[in-house]
Amino acid sequence: MGLGAERCRGRAISPSSLAADSDWGVGGFPSRPGLGSEKAGVGMATYLVRRVLQLIPTLFVISLLLFGLLAMKPGDPIDEMRRGNPGFTQADYDRLREFYGLDRPWYVQYWRWLGRVVHGDFGTSRQFGRPAADYVFKYRFPNTVLLSGLSLLLSFSVAVPAGVLSALRQRGFVDYTITVVSFVGVSIPIFWMGIMLIYIFAVQFRGFLPAGGLATPGVTGTWPILGDRLRHLLLPVLALSSLQVAQWTRFMRSSMLETIQLDFVVTARSKGLSERRVIFKHALRNAILPLITLMGLNVPALFSGAILTETVFNWPGMGRAIYDAILVNDFNVAMVSLMFISLLVLLFNLLTDIAYALVDPRIRYG
């Protein structure tokens, strides 16, 4: 068995591979002869180096655009101070603008900002008086990863079996039920779902689950802290997953329906394999690929947070951090967050391209 076929081992045994153990992989893609060869390896390494180097000017242009756009937005942090303080004089205003360097043209401010950033200093959050990077990566990002990661896990765990079941019971009671539930899930806005969940589990069943927040103040001890955190996570994860589950279930159902009608499934059945083996070993592995691609593309968005869910459940994540920072002109937090999201998008694009090269033999880099 060649390397191309070896790479297909974890994915699916296609009719063609069953038939001939040929160079053809899943869905009729030809495997890439010599992918593991030295030449191909050098080509990939060159490609990777080039792509990574391309990240630098790309990030520079993105930072320039972001900074310029934020600078174009009317208002600055000093305006925020003035709003909250009736005793604020014009002299105070002028003094603080000069002090912050906000009286200078935006490109001068940009160069100052860039000069600090290359030394690892992203400035201080004017909203929270802490280093902006520290604030984003210590207080916000982990919360987003926790919420979005669990939501992704739950959505995947529910959507895949539900989609498969719906496809296998097409036009039956189970299919109709799952379809109706999915449409309901797609139709209900997340914020409404969140408020309803809070109303039922926090208000009606008073105290059964918390109405929001990350943790209960004053809780100590490993188990109580863990339990408390889980209780706080349940409702936001449910709310955030509701839309994804609905969408992915429909997606999975459609993909599965398409797959089970393909020739290789018929062949597998005709070879006498059990239905369970045909579905889970052969059909599912092919049907799930588009869903995985979709999930992969959604990962950067996942890190940028879920602003509605975070707002309704008072969950301090990235979505709200970015929104609030832009709204109250906390430029340093806005810049570090947006640049981080941009970097993630670029990195995941790169990873996707690499993944394509690894799984799709027709694609060559270098």
Add this chain to the structure above:
Amino acid sequence: MRYRMSVVVLGIVLAAGLAVLGSSGSNSLVIGASQEPSNLCPWEGAADTKENLMGIFNIGLTYIDSSGVLQPGLATEIPTESNGRLVVISDATGQVIRQQVVWTIREDAYWSDGVPITSDDAIFTFQVQNTQEMMVTTRAFSNLVEEIVKVDDKTFRITYGTPNLFYSSVGGSIGLARFYDIAPKHIWGPIYDQVMAQIAAKPENASTIIEGQFLGAPSSTGTGAVVGSGAFEFVEWQINQFIRFARRADFFLVPPGPASNYLQEITVRYIVAQPTLLSGIMAGEIEACDDISLAGMDPAILRAQLGSQAVVEVTASGFIEKLNFNLFPSCQVAADLLLGDKRTRQAIIQAIDREDLARTVYPGATVSNSFLVDGDIGFDAALNPWPYNLTAARTLLADLGWADSDGDGTLERTVDGRVIEFRLHWVATTADFRIRTGEILQEMLADVGIKLEVENLPGSVVFSSEYLNHGSECTWRGIVEYAEAGGVGQAPADPLSNELWANDLLEVPVDAELENTPLPENSFGGTNIMGWVSVEFDQLRADALREFDPDKRSAIVKLMQQLYNEELPTVPLYDRSEIVVKMAGLVNYTKGTAAARTQFWNAWEWGWAQNGAAAVR
């Protein structure tokens, strides 16, 4: 088997979490607030949300109680001329030019770490406040200070080079915000010295050093020693979640009966969304809220939703919602609409049913006719109430030459051959109640032939100086609506008025520049964003700011209001209300009057009636 184990573990964890519910002490309070302070640095930031919080663990030289009466806090007594602590120095013409104020700090006043509060702390506080490199929010009052001198360990004397009427009011002595006139030198002194040394070495990095080392100091971010002068001491700050405080045993103000009957712990939880905060209250997780978080909600609906489990308290906020007119002759659109003619403004105020508007968009609010709120020194309750009167409004507009000549329902007039339609630009933020206000004003003004062009923009845009301060360049062409502190006889809120004056006639020799009117000549600086210029008003203001006799000052302020009420440079809509929700049984958690500004002034008296706390407010 593995599945069962997972279920068991999950069950244990959840049960442990549920057990947390009942573990909090019964003599504690969880307050819900929508806005979190940026830091705990006493010199920076004066937003209500921060001042509320600082009030839990700090107290100023003075405070205002729920009856609106000024009381000594850290000070032994309030300086007055009769007790010899206030000396006013006048020139040959009798005009007050300087004043001296002597303060004495109580012997039993200690910082929360046990260190005595002394005049060295006060002098240090002023030193930081007056350090030019320091990023203090405002120097509006500290700039009036000529010198501050230590008399003894507990006594210090402030000399003002310009009259400071608000020398004794909350936050008016040195110029820091409410509740923290004095900061702990033993905590902030070393930080200040280190920062100044770094700035001396690298002056070009001053802002970065101050942001990082001073505002970002552990005592500011809550990651180090946070020391206060108030009834509670700081315990912890979990950013974006909550701040906790514990009762001090050595605080000098004590409630009636044993202190153990009152709150021992306070947690302020930050919840941004109003529905979530309300759910938290209904779920019993939040036991009270601050005076900001439920703004704009209907108290009647809240009472219906919460029933007997909670008390809904409505008080005046001290903020007046108003329509500011563009009066700059250089803005052609505004000039064409004759907004500079007081009859136009008088027509508009009479075309608005302000009672109905206030009832609809801001339940609990009361119609306003002044730039001051009830309770302020000199507040005039007998001003022209400008009742809803469409006939009078139409007559005034007709007198100005407006007529619906083409019958389309909108007034027109002809100027130099140009036909001008009365299309009035109205701008406000995207707050729900303001969106509703725009819709209602559109309907009301249509009745007199004015077509209101409504624009709701984010607050950061409306309040940006590039927008608000450029009315002379027509960035906004007609009306901008927002709320302004209406003055409650205390600094720094009392504007007398912060926005209405153009010339500051306090200076000697008198400066007759339009320094408070944003114009290209002064780089669009100033707070008089309407461009209203009244020599008479400015003279009255200057007189009032020099008048220490409360009766005489009151008479001057009344004249100012009468002038305002006739000229209407802004149309006052209503005094905004504030809503505080608290669980039944929570006592003394009250603001009482607008003068108190907040209910966070007497944390030492807060408690649960069911735990034996006595209601004294």
